[in-house]
Amino acid sequence: MTKKEEYELKTEKLLEPIMLRNTFELVDVEYVKEGGNYFLRAYIDKDGGFTVDDCELVSRELSDLLDQHDFIPDAYILEVSSPGLGRQLKKDKDFARSIEDEVEVKLYKAINKQKEYIGILKSFDSENITIETSEDTLLIIPRTNIALIRLAFDF
Secondary structure (H helix, E strand, C coil): CCHHHHHHHHHHHHHHHHHHHHCCEEEEEEEEEECCEEEEEEEEECCCCCCHHHHHHHHHHHHHHHHHHCCCCCCEEEEEECCCCCCECCCHHHHHHCCCCEEEEEEEEEECCEEEEEEEEEEECCCEEEEEECCCCEEEEEHHHEEEEEECCCC
16 A cells, blocks of 8 residues: 555545534545645535535544644645535446436547547446447446546536
């Protein structure tokens, strides 16, 4: 397990009781370095939408727990936010929640001479996802070929 994965997993465990107590959903945790700074980000959601007060509540509680457990030796910036409209799908629960939703898929390797698709997520398993494209065709995409998959949205 990498340092990044260890920090993310430990942070998820600290967040579990906060999520349960407040009926929030933990969407994702990421530990990344951007522009010389480390960021520990928690993406959370709840039915009916997330408020700034919800972010503040989670941020304060998580910050206190991180100070107590002190398992990240580097200086970092803690961010707690909503995953946003175009949220990435990473875990099986994300895929399950998004069945019949429109998704944008970017691939590492082209399929049918295309590396980007928009379609309706029809199914998934541990190996593949299936989307229905605008041409009403079902496209089976190996999960190992997916560079990015997220909910598609229009303004």
